[in-house]
Amino acid sequence: MVPHGIGQQSDGIDGIGEIMTYQWYPGHMTKAKRMMQENIKLIDLVIELVDARIPLSSRNPDIDELGKNKARLILLNKSDLADERQTKQWQEYFEKKGYFVVALNSRNRNGMKAINAAVAESCKEKIERDRKRGIMNRPVRAMVVGIPNVGKSTFINSFAGKACAKTGNKPGVTKGKQWIRLSKTLELLDTPGILWPKFEDQQVGVRLALIGSMNDEILNVEEMSLELIGFLCEEYKGLLAKRFDIAVELEEDVHEENGALKILTEIANVRKCFKKGDELDLRKAAHLLLDDFRSGKLGRITLEKPEISEG
Numbered sequence: 001m002v003p004h005g006i007g008q009q010s011d012g013i014d015g016i017g018e019i020m021t022y023q024w025y026p027g028h029m030t031k032a033k034r035m036m037q038e039n040i041k042l043i044d045l046v047i048e049l050v051d052a053r054i055p056l057s058s059r060n061p062d063i064d065e066l067g068k069n070k071a072r073l074i075l076l077n078k079s080d081l082a083d084e085r086q087t088k089q090w091q092e093y094f095e096k097k098g099y100f101v102v103a104l105n106s107r108n109r110n111g112m113k114a115i116n117a118a119v120a121e122s123c124k125e126k127i128e129r130d131r132k133r134g135i136m137n138r139p140v141r142a143m144v145v146g147i148p149n150v151g152k153s154t155f156i157n158s159f160a161g162k163a164c165a166k167t168g169n170k171p172g173v174t175k176g177k178q179w180i181r182l183s184k185t186l187e188l189l190d191t192p193g194i195l196w197p198k199f200e201d202q203q204v205g206v207r208l209a210l211i212g213s214m215n216d217e218i219l220n221v222e223e224m225s226l227e228l229i230g231f232l233c234e235e236y237k238g239l240l241a242k243r244f245d246i247a248v249e250l251e252e253d254v255h256e257e258n259g260a261l262k263i264l265t266e267i268a269n270v271r272k273c274f275k276k277g278d279e280l281d282l283r284k285a286a287h288l289l290l291d292d293f294r295s296g297k298l299g300r301i302t303l304e305k306p307e308i309s310e311g
Contacts, residue, residue, distance in 0.1 A: 032192040036066060039189060042141055044126050045071040045119065047188075049146035049155060052082035052103060054303050055090045057207040058147050060194060066145075071122040073100045073142075075115070077151045080105040081294075086302035093306040106155040115159065119186060139187045148193030148213050156180060156190055164190075207303050212294055225286035226260040228293060233263070236301060243298055244270050264289070 046067035051058040055076060074094050079087050087103050094101045100118045104111030120127075123140045130138055146152050156164055164180045178190040195213070199205040206227050209219055232240055233254040241248045246266045253259045267273075268285035275281045292298045 032194050033062065036143065036145065036191055036194075039143065040066055040070070043070060043143045043189065044140050045073060045123055045142040047073045047075060047119075047142050047144045049075045049077045049144065049150045049152050051147075051150050051211050051213075052076040052079040052087050052090070053211055053301060054207040055094070056304055056306075057204040058150060058211070058213065060145070060147055062194075063145055067143075071100075071126065072098075073102070073115075073118050073122050075111075075155065076101065076103040077106055077146075077155060079103040079111075080107075081296045081300060083300050083302040086305060089306045090302075104155070106151045106158045109158045112159055137184060139181070139183070139185050141187050141189065143189045143191060145191055146193055147195055147208070149211070150193060150213070152190060152193065156188055159188075210290070210293065210303065216290075221286040221290060222264070222282050225264055225289045228289065229260040229263050230254055231303060232298075232301070233260075236299070239299060239301075240267075243292065246270060 046063070048059070048063055048067070050056075076082070076087055076090060091101045091103060100122045102111050102114045102118050104115065119140060119142065126140070130136070144152050144156060160180065160182050164178070180188045180190060182188060193213075195208070199208075205214075206224070208214055209216075209224055210228055229240065233251045237251060238248060240246065240263060241251055244267045246263065250259075250263050250266055254263065264282055264285055265280060267289060268280040268282055271285060271288060273281040273284040273288065293301065
């Protein structure tokens with residue numbers, strides 16, 4: 001996709017096929033980044049949540065600069081929605097780069113025990129230094145970072161076993177910092193989700209939009225759904241045909257002119273997405289498809305592979 005002004009979109013069928021930019025950087029993100037920079041000196045460990053469906057695209061490149069010389073733990077969150085085989089490959093990828101890595105689903109506390117072990121292991125040197133200095137039982141201070149809607153607050157609440165942080169199924173719920181004492185040995189600093197001002201690769205923006213890290217209201221959801229359809233027909237053949245009871249031949253023809261649009265049209269037809277009269281409502285069908293993907297109803301799907309980042 002070639003960039004144009006953010007938020008410029010058209011309604012209905014007329015909007016499909018137009019060039020659009022995937023970008024979202026509201027003013028509070030600049031303030032949040034500055035707050036994180038000011039607090040990093042207090043931190044022993046940076047816990048970075050990424051979305052297991054797009055582990056690389058959901059990493060803010062500013063975090064590596066922010067967290068240099070700090071212990072690092074990457075949590076592959078929402079792993080219940082991601083392709084298991086791909087998640088294992090991503091774990092290996094990040095471990096080879098020197099990170100501690102845990103795959104988890106914050107909503108049901110899967111992986112929480114592994115996080116305690118990873119925190120202890122990643123901060124082993126710091127704890128040993130404190131011991132030699134005669135400093136006993138000083139808690140590890142960890143900053144929890146990640147992009148919007150990646151599940152930071154849900155993770156903190158699950159980790160703590162109680163509601164400590166505000167949660168919501170939309171980006172931008174956490175507005176300021178929150179210190180949360182989990183135990184005598186660990187304190188967490190919750191931070192707002194931040195993106196970065198410009199995506200060098202627009203496919204990163206596409207993937208972030210698809211998982212819901214941007215505000216859908218400023219995006220063309222029909223265009224997003226065509227991106228998703230093209231990917232699924234390539235990497236998860238037969239999935240759309242099975243889910244929406246459409247002809248397999250439509251998936252096979254996805255690379256032909258308007259191939260993805262024909263599939264979206266058929267989804268609208270099968271699911272009876274109509275405007276007034278008999279006109280198909282492609283926007284409604286697009287929302288339906290995106291909701292099915294984001295909720296896991298389409299199945300466990302990962303949108304990028306480790307080798308993409310190594311090319």
